[in-house]
Structure formats: structure tokens, C-alpha cells
Amino acid sequence: MDDVQTITLQRVLEALVDPVRRSIVTQLCETSVDLKCGSFDLPVSKSTATHHFRVLREAGLIHQYYVGTSRMNTLRRAEIDEAFPGLLDALVTADQKATPVPH
């Protein structure tokens, strides 16, 4: 589960064109803590979710690590913001607007 070294716009967009993956990133943005894979609210099976987490990791959007048997997810916000200033904020804001979450 090594992190990718180079975050490219093409892979970031290929990752975030999928609404489930956008939802994962949006949920990570909305909390200040790292989240277990199982704690996301996603409309897909566990194995499908695992695939989506892998795509996000391979695009450089998230970092994953284990705590016991739980796989935790961290948004690589600083690195993404450095590579593409403003992109993550604009995308998350747009995603929240597109799919309002009840609070």
C-alpha cells in the first residue's frame, strides 16, 4: 500500500469522475479525522468499495494504513493542494452542491 509519488491531473480526474469515489473524498474532507473503510456511507458492496479505495490510493488522493485489523484512510490534502491549488476545494464544494447530504 505504498503511496504514489507523483500525483497527476489525469489520474486525479479519472479517479474523481466516479461519483462513489467523489463521495469518499467528500466524506474525508468533511471530517477532521481519518476514517475506517467500513465507516463510509457508500451505496456499493464492500468489495466494490475496496476497489474504489484502491483507485483513489493509486491516484494519490488518499493514504491508507492499518490500525489493528482496520484499514484507515487519510486524504492527502496538502500534497493535492500543492500540486493543484484550489482543485480539491472546488470539486468537494461542487459535489456537496450536486448531492446534498442531510445533516
Place this chain on the structure above:
Amino acid sequence: MDDVQTITLQRVLEALVDPVRRSIVTQLCETSVDLKCGSFDLPVSKSTATHHFRVLREAGLIHQYYVGTSRMNTLRRAEIDEAFPGLLDALVTADQKATPVPH
């Protein structure tokens, strides 16, 4: 060639995940005038370019109109910025950084 009424994030991202279509939008952003289809610097055939212009139009990113036999392209910047604040600027800045154009 009617413009779409509703610009959705999903269709905008599906349009802009393609590097040729991102290049069209970036080139429109870099100029203050509308551009003929034939005046873009694109690494694809004319018929492929026509397909890409259509996808951009159907996503609501561009408006097309004729002047004589020339098909002109306008970026629908105000509408995109209203729907998704900051997204277009962040994407164009990222695209310019990803694929630097010599000046």
C-alpha cells in the same frame, strides 16, 4: 446546437477527464475571443475534434454558433462559475501546469 439547460458536475467531469477536451477549454480560457473549431491546436483529426466539441457542448461547457460557414466556440464561463465556483479556474490552472504550453 441548442445549449443544455442544466450543467451537472457529473457531465462536466466526464467531459473534462479527456485531455483533448481539457485542452479545448484551456485554450478558450486563455483567449478573450471566441474561437473557430479549426483554430484550436489539437492532436486529433478534424472529425475526432468535432466529437470532442459536441461532448463539451452537451455538458454545457461551451456554446457554439455559426459565422458564415465557420463554427465558433464560446466558453460558458459565467454559467459554469455560477454552478461550480472556482472549479473551472482550478482545472485550467492544473491543466496548464500539467501540460505547459510554450509562449
